[in-house]
Amino acid sequence: MLDTSISSGNFDIPVLIIGGGPVGLAMAVELGWRGIDCMLVEQGDGVVGHPKTNGVNMRTMEYCRRWGIAEAVREQGYPLGRSRDHIYFTTLTGWEIARQVNPAYDEIQLPRGAVEPFQRCPQTAFDPLLQERARSFEPVTLRYHVRCEGVEQDPSGVTARLRNLQDGEEENLRAAFVVACEGARSPIRDALGIKLDGTPVLGYSTNVLFRSEEFATMHDKGDGRSYLAMGPEGQWASVNSINGKDLWRFQVRGSLDPDSWGKVDVDADLKRFAGRDFDYQILSILEWIRRQLVADRYQDGRIALAGDCIHQLTPAGSFGMNTGVGDITNLSWKIEAALSGWAGDGLIATYTTERRPIGKRNVDFAAARYARGENVIPAPFILDETPDGERERKEVGERITDEALAAPTFGLQIGYRYDDSPIICHEPGPPPPIERETYTPTTRPGARAPDAWLGKNRAVTDLFGRGFVLLALGAAPPKAENLEQAAAARGVPLKTVFVTEPDIADLYQQALVLVRPDGHVAWRGEAPPADAGQVIDLIRGAA
Numbered sequence: 001m002l003d004t005s006i007s008s009g010n011f012d013i014p015v016l017i018i019g020g021g022p023v024g025l026a027m028a029v030e031l032g033w034r035g036i037d038c039m040l041v042e043q044g045d046g047v048v049g050h051p052k053t054n055g056v057n058m059r060t061m062e063y064c065r066r067w068g069i070a071e072a073v074r075e076q077g078y079p080l081g082r083s084r085d086h087i088y089f090t091t092l093t094g095w096e097i098a099r100q101v102n103p104a105y106d107e108i109q110l111p112r113g114a115v116e117p118f119q120r121c122p123q124t125a126f127d128p129l130l131q132e133r134a135r136s137f138e139p140v141t142l143r144y145h146v147r148c149e150g151v152e153q154d155p156s157g158v159t160a161r162l163r164n165l166q167d168g169e170e171e172n173l174r175a176a177f178v179v180a181c182e183g184a185r186s187p188i189r190d191a192l193g194i195k196l197d198g199t200p201v202l203g204y205s206t207n208v209l210f211r212s213e214e215f216a217t218m219h220d221k222g223d224g225r226s227y228l229a230m231g232p233e234g235q236w237a238s239v240n241s242i243n244g245k246d247l248w249r250f251q252v253r254g255s256l257d258p259d260s261w262g263k264v265d266v267d268a269d270l271k272r273f274a275g276r277d278f279d280y281q282i283l284s285i286l287e288w289i290r291r292q293l294v295a296d297r298y299q300d301g302r303i304a305l306a307g308d309c310i311h312q313l314t315p316a317g318s319f320g321m322n323t324g325v326g327d328i329t330n331l332s333w334k335i336e337a338a339l340s341g342w343a344g345d346g347l348i349a350t351y352t353t354e355r356r357p358i359g360k361r362n363v364d365f366a367a368a369r370y371a372r373g374e375n376v377i378p379a380p381f382i383l384d385e386t387p388d389g390e391r392e393r394k395e396v397g398e399r400i401t402d403e404a405l406a407a408p409t410f411g412l413q414i415g416y417r418y419d420d421s422p423i424i425c426h427e428p429g430p431p432p433p434i435e436r437e438t439y440t441p442t443t444r445p446g447a448r449a450p451d452a453w454l455g456k457n458r459a460v461t462d463l464f465g466r467g468f469v470l471l472a473l474g475a476a477p478p479k480a481e482n483l484e485q486a487a488a489a490r491g492v493p494l495k496t497v498f499v500t501e502p503d504i505a506d507l508y509q510q511a512l513v514l515v516r517p518d519g520h521v522a523w524r525g526e527a528p529p530a531d532a533g534q535v536i537d538l539i540r541g542a543a
C-alpha cells in the first residue's frame, strides 16, 4: 500500500512529468485541465523532426474533445473527404494486386455508443497542439532542454535530479508524484527493476520522410492513404500519405537481421518502389525497431510510468501513443484523488491492475496483425510477365484481402474494460466477450461509458472528467441521495446528472450509472445501493 498522505511532504511541485513526447504532453494537458500544478521536463527542444505517431484513435479523440482540441486535430489532420484505400502492387507504376477500400474519415459509420471517429494527424501537428494546450493552463510548466538524471523516492516524496542542458546547471526538485514518460529507453524503469516481457525484436525498420508533388499523380493507382509494395520476399515497403498532399512516409519493413539495419539504400529502394525515377526531397530518416513488449509493473510507490516506457508495439493498428493516452487518463484522476486526500491506500496501485492487461492486449494484437502481413509470401515468379506470374498475383491479392489487414478495430479502441479491477463493483455472471473489430456498447462496470449526442456539439462523454458523475437516466429515475451523501462524507467529488432522452437511457441499460473521472463505469443499478458508503469506499480504493 502506498502512503498517499502528502501532508508530511514538502514539495516544489505536486507532479513532475519526465519526457515531453505525446504521452508526457497529454499528461500535462490532462493535469492542467484538472487544475493540478505540474512541471514537464524534456531534454530536447520539443520540435518534432520525424513524425512517428499519426493515427489518433477514437478513444484519444474523446479525450481531445475533453481538452478542447478535437476540432484542431481534425483540421490539421488527414483531409476528411480523401480516400483511405490501401493499395497493394508490384510497383507503384506496375501491376495492382489488391485494394482494400476504406471509407473516407467523414464517411465512416461509427458503431452505436461512439461519436468521435478515428483521425490521422501527424505528430508534427499533434504534439504542437498538445504543447499549446498545456501552456494555456496556468498550473502547467513546460521546460525544454532539461534532462532528469535520476530520481529517488522515500515514503513522503520523490527527489529528481535535473540538469539544464543549455547552461549545465543542476537542481534537485521535490515532487509528490513523478510520472515517467521517457519513451522506450527508460532509465527510471530500469532503476526501479521493472522488467519488460515479450519479444524485443520483430524487425529492424527504416522510415524515410519525403516531400514530392509528383508522387500522387505519376501512377494509375489513384488516390489512397497507403501504398504497399509486394516483391518475392513479401510486402517489403510502403508509402503512407502524411498530410493528404505532398508529404509522404516511405517505410522499408526490414528484417530480423541486425546487420541490415542502417543499410537501406533509400534512392534505390524508392526507385524500386515506384518502378521509375521521380522527384523527391528527403526530409528525415528514422531507423527503429519493432517490438512486442509490456512492463511487468506500471508503478512503484510515488513513481508511475506511461507510454513507450511500459509498452512498445509495432504500429500496425495505431495503438502505441493511443495506449499511452489511455494510461495517463487512468492515472491522472488517481493522482488527483491522492493529492486531494480522498484516495484510499489502494487506489494508485490499481493503475497497473487496470492498464497492464490493456497494454498487453494491444501489444499482442499489433504483433499478430503484423505477423499476418508477414505471412503472405508470394512465389518467386510473382513479378513475371507470364500466366504463372499473373495467377500468382491474383492468388496473393486474394490472400491479402482475406487477411483484412486494415479491418476496423472499434472494439480495441473503445470497447476495452477493466474486468479485473478491484475498484469497480463487479456483477455476477461472465463478462461480455472481448471484441476487437466490433464494438457493442455496455455499461457493465469496468467498461467505457458509451457516448451519444446530447444536443448540437454536446456529447455524453463531455459530462465526465471533473469527478464521479452519477447518470440518472430516463423519465423518472430513482433518487440516489445516499450515494451523494456517502461521497460528500468522504470528500469524493460526485454530482448527479439527469439524462431524460429515451435513446440514451436505452443505451445505458440501467437507471443509475456511476461513471468515474476517466469515463469508465464504476457501478450501476436500477435502484440506489443498499450500502452507499461501501460502494464509495470500494471505488476510491479504500475497501
Ligand SMILES: Cc1cc2nc3c(=O)[nH]c(=O)nc-3n(C[C@H](O)[C@H](O)[C@H](O)COP(=O)(O)OP(=O)(O)OC[C@H]3O[C@@H](n4cnc5c(N)ncnc54)[C@H](O)[C@@H]3O)c2cc1C
Pocket: 018, 019, 020, 021, 022, 023, 024, 041, 042, 043, 044, 052, 053, 054, 055, 056, 146, 147, 148, 149, 181, 182, 183, 184, 207, 288, 306, 307, 308, 309, 315, 318, 319, 320, 321, 322, 323, 324
Ligand atoms: C513508424 C511509427 C509509426 C507510429 N504510428 C503510430 C500511430 O499511428 N498511432 C499511435 O498511437 N502510435 C504510433 N506509433 C507509436 C508512437 O510513436 C509511440 O507510442 C509514442 O511516440 C510514444 O510516446 P511517448 O511520449 O511515450 O514516448 P516518446 O515519443 O519516445 O517520447 C519520450 C520523450 O522523453 C524524452 N526523454 C527521455 N528521457 C528523458 C530524460 N531523462 N529527461 C527528460 N526528457 C527525457 C525524450 O527526449 C522524448 O522526447 C508509431 C511509432 C512508429 C515508430
